[in-house]
Amino acid sequence: MPDAAGPIGLPPRFAGQVGEVADWALSNIDDPIAPRLLEHVQLSVAPVLLGLAVALPLGVAAARWPRWYPAVLTGVNVLYALPSLALFFLLLPYTGFSPWTAIIPLALYTLAILVPNVVDGLDQVPDHVRQAATAMGFSPMRRLVRVELPVALPVIIAGLRVATVATISMVSVASLVGLGGLGQIILTDGFRRNFAAPVVVGVLLSVALAFLADGLLVLLQRWLTPWTRGRETGATSRSRRAARRDAPPTAPDTGSAAPPAAPAARGEDA
Amino acid sequence: MILDVLDWFTRSEQWTGSGGIPVRFGEHVLYSVLALVVSALIAVPVGLVTGHTGRGGFAAITVANVGRALPTIGVLTLVVLGMGLGLFPVEVALVALAVPPILVNTYEGVRGVDPLLRDAAQGMGMRGAQVLLRLELPLALPLILLGMRTAAIQVVSTATIAAYVGIGGLGRFIVDGQSRREIEMILGGSLLVVLLALVVTGLFALLRRLVVARGLRARPAATG
Numbered sequence: 001m002p003d004a005a006g007p008i009g010l011p012p013r014f015a016g017q018v019g020e021v022a023d024w025a026l027s028n029i030d031d032p033i034a035p036r037l038l039e040h041v042q043l044s045v046a047p048v049l050l051g052l053a054v055a056l057p058l059g060v061a062a063a064r065w066p067r068w069y070p071a072v073l074t075g076v077n078v079l080y081a082l083p084s085l086a087l088f089f090l091l092l093p094y095t096g097f098s099p100w101t102a103i104i105p106l107a108l109y110t111l112a113i114l115v116p117n118v119v120d121g122l123d124q125v126p127d128h129v130r131q132a133a134t135a136m137g138f139s140p141m142r143r144l145v146r147v148e149l150p151v152a153l154p155v156i157i158a159g160l161r162v163a164t165v166a167t168i169s170m171v172s173v174a175s176l177v178g179l180g181g182l183g184q185i186i187l188t189d190g191f192r193r194n195f196a197a198p199v200v201v202g203v204l205l206s207v208a209l210a211f212l213a214d215g216l217l218v219l220l221q222r223w224l225t226p227w228t229r230g231r232e233t234g235a236t237s238r239s240r241r242a243a244r245r246d247a248p249p250t251a252p253d254t255g256s257a258a259p260p261a262a263p264a265a266r267g268e269d270a
Numbered sequence: 271m272i273l274d275v276l277d278w279f280t281r282s283e284q285w286t287g288s289g290g291i292p293v294r295f296g297e298h299v300l301y302s303v304l305a306l307v308v309s310a311l312i313a314v315p316v317g318l319v320t321g322h323t324g325r326g327g328f329a330a331i332t333v334a335n336v337g338r339a340l341p342t343i344g345v346l347t348l349v350v351l352g353m354g355l356g357l358f359p360v361e362v363a364l365v366a367l368a369v370p371p372i373l374v375n376t377y378e379g380v381r382g383v384d385p386l387l388r389d390a391a392q393g394m395g396m397r398g399a400q401v402l403l404r405l406e407l408p409l410a411l412p413l414i415l416l417g418m419r420t421a422a423i424q425v426v427s428t429a430t431i432a433a434y435v436g437i438g439g440l441g442r443f444i445v446d447g448q449s450r451r452e453i454e455m456i457l458g459g460s461l462l463v464v465l466l467a468l469v470v471t472g473l474f475a476l477l478r479r480l481v482v483a484r485g486l487r488a489r490p491a492a493t494g
Contacts, residue, residue, distance in 0.1 A: 081423050081467030083430040086444045086460035090453070165339050172341035176434065183343050191347045199351065203344035210339035 017196070024197035032185050032198075037205060039180040044168045044213070046103045051110030051163060058111070059118025060144065069119060080112035084170060088177040102174035102181075109170065110163040117159025121152030154228055157221040161214050168210040172202075182206045274454035275461070284458075289442070295462060297438040301357070301429045302466075305364035306422055313369045314414065317376025321410070322402045330377055334370035342367055342428055350435055360432045367428055368421035375417025379410025411482050419474040423467050430463060440466070 025033065062069040087105035095101045125148045133147040149156075175183025182202045189198035222229060278284065284291050320330045342363050349359035383406050391405045430441030443459025446452075478487070 077423075077471065078464065078468070081427055081464050081471075083427045083441070083444065083460055083463045085430050085441065086456055086463070089444065089448045089456050090460070093453070162338075165335070169339050169341045172343040173431070175343065176431070183341060186341070186344045186347050191350070194351060196348065196351050199344055199347045203341060203348065206341045206344065207336060207339045211335075214335075 021197045021200045025201045040182045043171045047106035050107040055114035063119045063122035076111040079108045084173045102179045113163040121155030125151045161217045165210045275457045278454040278458045298440040302425045309368035313372035317373045321377040321380025334373045337370040355436045371417040371420040375413045379413035380406045422470045
C-alpha cells in the first residue's frame with residue numbers, strides 16, 4: 001500500500017514505523033482489534049445479504065417488465081447518490097446506535113450494483129435455453145429458479161463481489177457516527193490520539209477482509225457453476241472475451257457482466 | 271419535517287455569506303471537480319496504454335481492486351496525520367476513490383474492442399498510436415464515460431467528509447447539523463448533495479451525446 005503509507009512512512013523512519021505498527025497490533029489484538037474486526041464483518045455481511053434479498057425480486061421483476069426498468073434504475077442510482085454520512089445521522093433518531101443504523105443505508109447502496117447485474121444476467125439467458133425449459137414443461141416459476149437464475153449466476157455473483165468489496169470499505173464511514181467496525185480503530189485510536197499505527201492496522205485489516213470476501217465469492221461461484229470452469233483454457237480471442245465477461249475482478253460499476261456498451265446505453269437513455 | 275426543510279431553504283441567511291448555500295455548493299463542486307480531473311489524468315492514460323498493449327493489465331486491475339477496498343476514512347486519516355488538516359488529504363482520499371472505476375472501465379473498454387476491427391485498422395495502415403487514438407479510444411468512450419460518471423457520483427457523495435477535516439463543502443451542513451441537532455440542516459445538506467449528483471448524471475448524459483460517435487449510440491438501443 002505505498003500510496004497510503006507514503007506520506008507518513010518517509011524512508012529514514014520507515015523501519016521504525018513498521019515496528020511500531022506491528023507492536024501496536026500485537027499488544028492490542030484482544031482489546032480493540034478482534035471485536036472491531038468482528039463488528040466489521042457483521043456490518044458488511046448483513047447489508048449485502050439484505051441488499052441481495054431485495055435486489056433479486058426487484059431485478060427479476062425489472063427483467064420481466066422492461067418498461068419499468070429505467071424507473072427502477074433511476075431510483076437505485078438516486079439512492080446511491082445519497083451521502084452515507086447523512087443517512088447514518090438521519091437514521092440515528094429512529095434506530096439509535098443499533099447495527100441497523102449502518103446496515104440499512106449500506107444495503108440501499110448495494111442495490112445500485114446488484115439490481116443492474118441481476119437484470120443483465122437474466123437478459124443474457126439465451127432464448128433457446130428459455131424455450132427448451134418451457135418445452136420440457138417447466139412452469140414460469142420453476143424455469144426461473146432452476147434454469148434462468150443459475151445461468152445468470154456468474155453475472156449476479158460478479159455484482160455481489162463488487163458490492164461486497166464496496167460495502168466493506170464503506171463500513172468505516174459508519175464509525176464517524178460511532179457505530180463500530182474497524183473505522184473505530186482508525187478514528188478513536190488513531191485520529192484522535194494522533195497516532196498512525198492503529199490507522200495502518202485498520203486500513204490493512206479492512207483491505208485484507210475485502211480481498212478475503214472476494215476470494216470466497218470466487219470459490220462460491222466455482223462451486224455453484226461448475227459448467228463455467230475451464231472455459232478460459234485454450235480459448236480463441238473471441239471466446240476469451242466471452243469468458244472475461246464472467247471474470248468480475250474487472251467489473252465496472254454495473255459489473256463486467258454485460259457487453260460493454262449495453263449498460264452505458266441503458267443507463268443514459270433512461 | 272418537510273416544512274422544516276423548506277423553511278431552512280428559504281431562510282435568507284442560507285443564501286449569503288461564507289457559510290451560505292451558494293458558497294458551500296461551490297466549494298463542493300470545486301473539491302469534486304479537482305479530484306475527478308486528477309483521477310482522470312492518472313487513470314485514463316494508464317488504462318489506455320495497458321489496454322492497448324495488454325501489458326501491465328493485471329497490475330493495473332490489481333491496483334484498482336486494492337483502491338476499491340481501501341477505506342476512505344483510513345486514507346483520509348493517514349494523510350491528515352502525515353500532512354495536517356486541509357484540502358490535500360481530502361483530495362488524496364477522493365482520488366483513491368475515483369481512480370479504480372475509471373481505470374477499470376478504460377482498460378476493459380479498450381480490451382473489449384473487436385480484434386477484427388483492430389486487424390482492419392492495421393490493414394488500413396494505421397500505426398499503434400493511431401489504432402489507439404482513432405479506433406480504440408472512440409470505441410471505448412461509452413465505457414470510459416460510464417466509469418467517470420460512477421467515480422463522479424461517488425466523489426460528490428463522499429466529499430461530504432471534507433467537513434471532518436475542517437474544510438467546507440456541503441458536508442458542513444451535515445456535520446454542523448448533527449452537532450447542533452438540527453435535522454432540517456442535515457436533510458437540506460443531503461438534498462443538495464443528491465441534487466448535485468443528479469446534475470452530474472445529466473451532464474454525463476449530455477457529454478455522451480456530444481462525444482460518442484453516432485453509430486455507437488444507436489447500436490445498443492436498437493439491439494437492447
